[in-house]
Amino acid sequence: MSKYVTAEEAVKIVKSGDLVYVQAAAATPTILTKALSERAPELRDVEICHLHTEGEAPYANPELSESFHINSFFIGKNVRHTLQAGNGSYTPVFLSELPHLFRKKVLKLNVVLIHVSLPDRHGYCSLGVSVEATLAAIENAEYVIAQVNPRMPRTFGDGVIHVSEINYLVEVDVPIHSHEMALISPEEDRIGTYVASLIEDESTLQMGIGSIPNAALTKLIHHKNLGLHTEMFSDGVVDLIENDVINCNFKGVARGRALATFLIGSQRLYDFVNDNPFVEMRESSFVNDTSVIRRNPKMVAINSAIEVDITGQVCADSIGAKMYSGVGGQMDFIRGASLSTGGKAIIALPSVTKKGESRIVPFLRQGAGVVTTRSHVQYIITENGIADLYGKTLKQRMLEMVKIAHPMHQENIEKGYFDLLHKL
Numbered sequence: 001m002s003k004y005v006t007a008e009e010a011v012k013i014v015k016s017g018d019l020v021y022v023q024a025a026a027a028t029p030t031i032l033t034k035a036l037s038e039r040a041p042e043l044r045d046v047e048i049c050h051l052h053t054e055g056e057a058p059y060a061n062p063e064l065s066e067s068f069h070i071n072s073f074f075i076g077k078n079v080r081h082t083l084q085a086g087n088g089s090y091t092p093v094f095l096s097e098l099p100h101l102f103r104k105k106v107l108k109l110n111v112v113l114i115h116v117s118l119p120d121r122h123g124y125c126s127l128g129v130s131v132e133a134t135l136a137a138i139e140n141a142e143y144v145i146a147q148v149n150p151r152m153p154r155t156f157g158d159g160v161i162h163v164s165e166i167n168y169l170v171e172v173d174v175p176i177h178s179h180e181m182a183l184i185s186p187e188e189d190r191i192g193t194y195v196a197s198l199i200e201d202e203s204t205l206q207m208g209i210g211s212i213p214n215a216a217l218t219k220l221i222h223h224k225n226l227g228l229h230t231e232m233f234s235d236g237v238v239d240l241i242e243n244d245v246i247n248c249n250f251k252g253v254a255r256g257r258a259l260a261t262f263l264i265g266s267q268r269l270y271d272f273v274n275d276n277p278f279v280e281m282r283e284s285s286f287v288n289d290t291s292v293i294r295r296n297p298k299m300v301a302i303n304s305a306i307e308v309d310i311t312g313q314v315c316a317d318s319i320g321a322k323m324y325s326g327v328g329g330q331m332d333f334i335r336g337a338s339l340s341t342g343g344k345a346i347i348a349l350p351s352v353t354k355k356g357e358s359r360i361v362p363f364l365r366q367g368a369g370v371v372t373t374r375s376h377v378q379y380i381i382t383e384n385g386i387a388d389l390y391g392k393t394l395k396q397r398m399l400e401m402v403k404i405a406h407p408m409h410q411e412n413i414e415k416g417y418f419d420l421l422h423k424l
Helices: 007-013 030-037 081-085 098-103 134-140 186-197 211-218 235-242 267-273 330-339 394-404 407-421
Strands: 019-022 046-050 068-072 088-090 111-116 124-126 143-148 160-162 168-171 204-206 258-260 279-281 299-303 307-309 344-348 379-382 385-388
Touching: 007 030, 007 143, 007 168, 030 046, 030 111, 030 143, 068 081, 081 088, 098 134, 111 134, 186 211, 186 344, 186 379, 186 385, 211 235, 211 299, 235 267, 299 330, 330 344, 379 394, 385 394, 394 407
Parallel strands: 019 046, 019 111, 046 068, 068 088, 111 143, 143 168, 204 299, 258 279, 299 344, 344 379
Antiparallel strands: 124 160, 379 385
């Protein structure tokens, strides 16, 4: 019981110059990060690293730049400003690779801040809705501080840790960060219909959060024997699991179990996964390992993009040179699905931005990052149709891409196509 302290007492273990890892997504331990931020006057050059986090990030205030520097492995909205302000950096890394950075001591962690369920009668807690690289961080940090929350779901898999692995426990009772399902637009609904048309019975799915994945999931109610092997999932899969559409009976990996490395959604999702052995939370070095993913027959990877050029180059992490998100697990699953027997790798996106600019372009913007190369792409989908690029020449790809662009932009894209054609 001596391990139980206040948040303020727990974070006193952090000292100037330390490297701190923060558990990600819906499990973000905001009570602890707030307490650490309040120590800014007495700390200097503390590096805080993490994937996408939810909630407020007071340590990311540029006014605290002498105390804290943010190193994002995936850039969330709450820290995006730090790259321009100068108190933040971005480290490009595949989600599958991040745990190895800690285990290989490329990043030498001093402290890890985590968010766990109550200990059971044997002293075991659960990392709940986010394992990602947190397990590797716990194994390799000098100190582990946990906020212990009765509202954190207990999940099965890699995220079960004993209190003996934790240096300080901070009792909290706060809601888990949540996202409600957004309304699906007519364009997103059409994209979902096209995506669903490529999914066969007995396929295994990977998808992210958002209206396009949710739109596709609503079209699968009459499918049979689907599987789930994905870096994350949200509420959209719950109805399909409860109706035995997703039963994971034909997977090649962890048959009969749904695999993920983090979750984010509504309270309904958290109630569903709590003490549910059908769902296994595994480390991202396993879930996102291409050699593991490819073992699922008919693996279907559904990912999005910021823009795609007419040869199939996919920019998914930046707007021009301005970093927006990160590499994440897109390439892990695009490649894994491509190598799967009967697998399909899909990039799905609206054909235009909210401002009406085309997201199908002759050339990526200057400075844009290529997350998925044109040699990896199979299908690009917009509300205007499906571009099948697999095995196509550059000239054939250009014609396919023009067809799925928005009609008001097709002429300009074709012009860009012909200008580029003369240079081939």
